[in-house]
Amino acid sequence: MIKKIKIAKALNTYLPSMLLTVLLVFTTNSVLAEETTVDEVETEVNCLGCHQETQETPIHAIWQTPHGKVFGKSNQTCVACHGPSLEHGKVPRDNSPSLSFGPKWPSKFNEQSAVCLDCHEKGNQLMWLSGVHNDEELSCLSCHNIHDRIDDVLVRLEQSETCFTCHKSVQASAHMPSSHPILEGKTTCVDCHNPHGNISEHSLNEPTVNDTCFSCHAEKRGPFLFEHAPVAEECTICHKPHGSVNASLLKARGPFLCQQCHSAAFHPSVQHDGSGLANTGQGSEFLLGKNCLNCHSQIHGSNHPSGSRLTR
Ligand code: HEC
Ligand code: HEC
Ligand code: HEC
Ligand code: HEC
Numbered sequence: 001m002i003k004k005i006k007i008a009k010a011l012n013t014y015l016p017s018m019l020l021t022v023l024l025v026f027t028t029n030s031v032l033a034e035e036t037t038v039d040e041v042e043t044e045v046n047c048l049g050c051h052q053e054t055q056e057t058p059i060h061a062i063w064q065t066p067h068g069k070v071f072g073k074s075n076q077t078c079v080a081c082h083g084p085s086l087e088h089g090k091v092p093r094d095n096s097p098s099l100s101f102g103p104k105w106p107s108k109f110n111e112q113s114a115v116c117l118d119c120h121e122k123g124n125q126l127m128w129l130s131g132v133h134n135d136e137e138l139s140c141l142s143c144h145n146i147h148d149r150i151d152d153v154l155v156r157l158e159q160s161e162t163c164f165t166c167h168k169s170v171q172a173s174a175h176m177p178s179s180h181p182i183l184e185g186k187t188t189c190v191d192c193h194n195p196h197g198n199i200s201e202h203s204l205n206e207p208t209v210n211d212t213c214f215s216c217h218a219e220k221r222g223p224f225l226f227e228h229a230p231v232a233e234e235c236t237i238c239h240k241p242h243g244s245v246n247a248s249l250l251k252a253r254g255p256f257l258c259q260q261c262h263s264a265a266f267h268p269s270v271q272h273d274g275s276g277l278a279n280t281g282q283g284s285e286f287l288l289g290k291n292c293l294n295c296h297s298q299i300h301g302s303n304h305p306s307g308s309r310l311t312r
């Protein structure tokens with residue numbers, strides 16, 4: 001536990017030493033305990049001696065978070081992220097901690113994330129380095145608040161607020177007449193996306209758009225006796241996942257949605273504009289109620305023996 005400080009001094013650069021810190025902390029606490037001497041204890045920078053809990057500073061809320069519990073109330077907690085900070089410990093006003101993150105000595109986005117990735121390189125964070133947010137020079141701290149007792153981005157109801165600070169167009173969509181219940185907190189961004197990056201397009205949680213949708217709308221998966229080709233291809237051909245002015249998150253309303261592809265189909269190959277509806281008998285029954293769905297109700301696919309036209 002103390003040995004790491006000596007090693008850190010010897011290496012004289014903080015990054016590798018922090019890796020070691022983490023490594024040693026997790027693997028060799030008990031082994032090293034025997035080698036600890038009083039002298040060595042005194043060489044350790046006493047963060048908590050200066051950054052006291054009595055001080056008017058909010059940083060001590062960290063003890064109520066998982067990070068505060070990893071090492072307990074000790075300097076080791078601080079060192080795990082801020083590094084050994086030897087010079088800072090001697091003349092704090094002139095020297096940055098090894099990694100400050102703070103307002104006085106701003107640090108680079110990739111240096112910030114590197115520290116976190118020492119411990120969080122797996123799981124959801126596995127693809128961070130190849131993800132869009134890393135490409136855009138965001139760091140873990142663009143979303144996470146480490147010293148706060150409650151990290152807002154982990155609270156389902158408030159999570160999207162963090163995302164909305166940058167993703168204004170998504171925010172606008174979420175307010176449209178038809179939308180996923182994002183504002184209500186029933187679905188959140190992370191139900192569909194991994195904000196830490198993923199190999200799939202748009203960092204979706206599943207390999208494809210459709211698989212992502214099926215995770216909640218399983219009934220749309222089929223298999224169907226009669227598939228509707230665009231449905232099997234991609235839900236976003238017709239739907240806007242974040243929100244739409246049209247009902248059911250549709251990209252276009254009524255017959256226009258269908259006529260993007262079916263204008264020259266079985267029905268008269270003219271735009272159905274409704275002009276023939278009044279007593280003229282010009283085939284506009286296909287537009288009754290302005291909607292192809294009046295008859296083709298099984299738009300996502302049919303399992304009815306005679307459902308080939310998606311009418312039942
Ligand atoms: C899990 C990583 C981590 C640990 C552990 C940690 N910090 Fe921090 N610290 C940060 C980050 C990140 C920031 C930047 C502000 C933020 O995101 O909360 C920060 C900011 C600070 C600041 C500047 C606050 C400001 O805004 O002026 C101080 C001072 C500080 N930490 C001291 C400490 C001390 C003392 C400890 C040990 C009790 C400690 N930190 C433990 C990551 C950590
Ligand atoms: C001798 C007292 C002292 C010790 C020991 C000390 N600090 Fe500080 N620290 C300060 C003071 C004073 C400041 C404010 C510097 C300023 O704003 O000019 C500060 C500022 C900071 C900041 C904010 C930097 C920023 O960019 O705003 C962080 C982070 C920090 N200390 C972490 C640590 C860590 C981690 C340790 C232990 C490894 C530590 N400190 C040990 C006195 C100390
Ligand atoms: C010394 C190793 C270590 C370092 C460095 C570290 N973490 Fe952690 N972190 C942990 C452990 C252990 C947990 C609790 C177990 C878990 O959830 O995986 C945790 C939990 C978390 C959580 C979940 C908190 C919660 O309330 O559930 C977040 C978010 C997180 N860390 C982000 C960060 C960020 C951002 C950084 C860099 C500023 C960082 N961590 C640095 C070890 C570390
Ligand atoms: C774009 C915002 C954003 C960024 C940037 C970000 N996170 Fe997160 N992080 C989140 C959200 C949102 C959650 C909650 C995920 C959930 O509930 O499934 C989360 C959850 C976590 C957790 C909790 C366990 C888990 O995986 O769900 C850890 C640990 C974590 N993040 C670490 C990191 C680290 C390390 C970085 C930097 C490499 C980072 N995060 C960058 C948004 C972000």
Ligand code: HEC
Pocket residue numbers: 160163164167169170171174180182187188189190191192193202209236241242
């Ligand atoms: C129901 C699933 C779902 C939810 C919830 C969701 N998204 Fe998406 N998101 C998608 C899909 C699918 C795409 C791909 C869009 C396409 O191909 O038209 C996408 C694309 C994106 C894009 C890139 C393209 C664009 O539209 O700018 C961003 C950024 C984005 N989402 C952010 C968010 C944020 C932020 C939230 C939370 C407020 C969120 N998403 C919630 C499914 C979702």
Ligand code: HEC
Pocket residue numbers: 132133136138142143153159160162163164165166167189190193194195201202203
């Ligand atoms: C600090 C600003 C910022 C924050 C906060 C932020 N993002 Fe982003 N995000 C970006 C930028 C910049 C891009 C790249 C340009 C774009 O696609 O809009 C991006 C891209 C994305 C993409 C598209 C990925 C792709 O491959 O097309 C998704 C999805 C996304 N963000 C989701 C989220 C989610 C979810 C959150 C909240 C947990 C979030 N973002 C928070 C800045 C941010």
Ligand code: HEC
Pocket residue numbers: 177178179180181186187188191192209212213214215216217235236239241247248249250
């Ligand atoms: C996390 C679960 C979840 C995922 C993933 C999901 N949805 Fe939803 N979806 C919902 C919920 C919840 C509703 C609202 C249901 C309600 O209000 O009865 C909904 C509603 C809808 C609606 C109807 C909206 C309306 O205004 O009536 C459509 C269309 C839809 N989703 C399409 C999609 C598509 C396309 C995808 C994939 C990009 C997707 N969903 C992914 C949970 C999800």
Ligand code: HEC
Pocket residue numbers: 210213214217220221228230231232234235236237238239248250293299300
């Ligand atoms: C060819 C266009 C099209 C495609 C592609 C499509 N949908 Fe739809 N979807 C519609 C239409 C039209 C409605 C409105 C149905 C109504 O009003 O009866 C709808 C309604 C919905 C609804 C809400 C009503 C319900 O039936 O539950 C959900 C959920 C939905 N779609 C999910 C999906 C999913 C998931 C996919 C991808 C597997 C998908 N859609 C692909 C056209 C499409």
Ligand code: HEC
Pocket residue numbers: 228229230237238257258259260261262292293296299308309310
């Ligand atoms: C992106 C293009 C596209 C859109 C939009 C679209 N379809 Fe289709 N639809 C197709 C394709 C491709 C087929 C398969 C044609 C085939 O097998 O010959 C098909 C098949 C059909 C069939 C069955 C025809 C048959 O020969 O079995 C019906 C009925 C149908 N669509 C109705 C609709 C309706 C109603 C809408 C609007 C809600 C719609 N489609 C939207 C592309 C589309």
Ligand code: HEC
Pocket residue numbers: 255258259262265266267272285286287288291292293294295296309311
């Ligand atoms: C009044 C009911 C009704 C309405 C409204 C309607 N259809 Fe149909 N449609 C049918 C029936 C019935 C068939 C099957 C005819 C047959 O198999 O002989 C069919 C067949 C089709 C086919 C298959 C054509 C083929 O070549 O086999 C397509 C594509 C189609 N409709 C698209 C649409 C579109 C697009 C709209 C809206 C503009 C629409 N339908 C509105 C009843 C309707």
